[in-house]
Amino acid sequence: MSSVASLQELNERIIACDRCTRLRTYCAEVAHVRRRAYADCEYWGRPVPSFGDENARVLALGLAPGAHGSNRTGRPFTGDGSGDFLFPVLHEAGFASQAKAHSRDDGMKLTDLWISAVVRCAPPANKPTPEEQRNCAPWLDLEISLLADLRVVVCLGRIAFDGLLAHAYRVNRGKSVLQPRSQFAFAHGAEYTLPSGLTVIASYHPSLQNTNTGKLTRAMFLDIFWRARALAGLR
Ligand code: SF4
Helix, strand or coil: CCCCCCHHHHHHHHHCCCCCHHHHHHHHHHHHHCCHHHCCCCCCCCCCCCEECCCCCEEEEECCCCCCCHHHHCCCCCCCHHHHHHHHHHHHCCCECCCCCCCCCCCCCECCEEEEECCCCCCHHHCCCHHHHHHHHHHHHHHHHHCCCCCEEEEECHHHHHHHHHHHHHHCCCCCCCCCHHHCCCCCCCEEECCCCCEEEEECCCCHHHHHCCCCCHHHHHHHHHHHHHHCCCC
């Protein structure tokens, strides 16, 4: 994949990507049929670009767009239950200008934070195939190379954690500087430092399944983002 000059150009290329036939077909179908509650909405229906502060020191890395969340609104974690849990925490931790995210035109501004995902198209049942994850991986490689001030990556869920580590192994291929994969265990709050100096923090994903059951509480999630601030050298 050829290089890109800016995060804006990267987002434009992501929006035009059609590498995964199954996902592109699914997103277009969802956008056409729509959920009854959103019957009056014009769905985005395309790959979802990242957004945030181009000088971010912290990256929040999710799994993939929700079919009726980001696939509808066109912005990560916007317009669904995961975002309703995430943005109040980001607001309290000083990363987000407002606690509510309902559309890509709602005025939300992020400071010191960039939000992305390992897969940019909504997958059926929230389950991208390994091939689809590999297809989308070059976008993450380019994105991280363009985030010049990046110090910390918060991985939201195990698939994001695995995707970030896969990225680390790709960029360090042939250098023998990374520990064996078995040394990187996923656990909420686990931290690892990569050879580049980047710190990785693992977190449970703010899915309704985790937040409604109390597996991930607001206090636990807030601690993750306060810790990210501290590790990034932010006040
Ligand atoms: S998931 Fe990624 S690689 Fe696949 S079509 Fe969407 S943007 Fe392209």
